Amino acid sequence: MSMVYPESQIHHFLEELAKLLDREDNLTIAFLTREFRKPETSELVRHGLVRRLLTLTHATQRTFEILTPWETAPTHDMLMDATSHLHTFVINIFGAIDNLARIWCMEADIRKPNGTPLKPMSIGLTPTHVLVRASLSQPFQDYLASADAWFAYLENYRHALAHRVPLYIPPRQLTAEESAEFERLEQEIAQAKNDYQRYGVLRGQQQRLGIFNPLIMHSYREQARPVYLHPQMICDLLTVIEIGEHMRRELDGLPPP
The missing domain is CATH 1.20.5 (Single alpha-helices involved in coiled-coils or other helix-helix interfaces)
Structure with a gap:
């Protein structure tokens, strides 16, 4: 049976994943060695963001090992193991971005126009988090705006996983x-x-x-759009790392503690 992805594309996946693992390592070190203004920020970095980044890279690597891009006939156990890592991955993609938004709001002391603190639900980087986005530099705002469609996909899949139909990998098409x-x-x-x-x-x-196609899906009744597992995980990990790199530069622009 022929592979789902062309061989050249599989090589590209593996090369990109290796590069992302290096970038994640550099990003983790940069956040761990930074001196923050508030102790609560340091705790959120060490026990929130960094743990999530490590979890994301582990979940990605294990998924690629369990359900390789050249797999054409996975067993039930392979699909269940890959699905478990996928659930971990999606929840922590969402959580890592939330952590980055909170780190920024804590360090830059982002508040409402009347000077009162932002409510927890008002802190984030999606298009609905207008005040937080407006507090960032224009290049970062432009980057986030270019990712609006990705944020919509992420929220759809994360909310389905957390509240409705969990994500799964169909065994056959x-x-x-x-x-x-x-x-x-x-x-x-x-x-x-x-x-x-x-x-x-x-x-x-x-x-x-x-035939088997490595797709991610939740509810057909909700007309969810299936996406391919391997390139989507690479895309999601890349986006989180890029947002983290942008955020590091934003923090560099603040006065020293």
């Missing part, structure tokens, strides 16, 4: 004809429940239908 055959076999399987040999033959026929 079926055509319309294959779906009809799957349902026909399902009816025969139900009738053959006491004939174990017949049951095994039918289940084997059913499992051979379709």
Whole structure:
């Protein structure tokens, strides 16, 4: 069976992932060695942001090891293990960005126009967090605006995972004809429940239908857009690292503590 991704694309994935792991390491060191104005910021950096960055790189590496980009017939256990790491990854992508926004608001003392502190729900970097975005430099604001579609995807998938239908990796993709055959076999399987040999033959026929595509999905009823697992994880990790690098430069622009 042919691979889902072209061989050249797989090499590109692996090269990009290696580069991202180096950038994550540099970003982690930069935040760990920085002197912050407030002790609560230092705690959030060490026990929030840095832990999340380490978790993200671990989850990415393990997913690529368990469900390689050249895998065409994963087992149930492989899919479940990869899905567990995917859940960890998506939650901590969202959390890392939230940590970066809070680090900025704490260190730069971002407040409402009337001087009162921002409420927790008002702190973030999405398009709805207008006050926080407005407090950043124009280049950083422009970067965040260019990522608005990505923020929409992230919120959709994170909220589905946390509150509604959890993310999963479908084991097979079926055509319309294959779906009809799957349902026909399902009816025969139900009738053959006491004939174990017949049951095994039918289940084997059913499992051979379709092909595997490494897609991430949640609810079809919500018309969620499936995305490919490996390039999406690279894209998400890259975006968090880029936001972190921008934030480091923003913090560099503050007066020393």
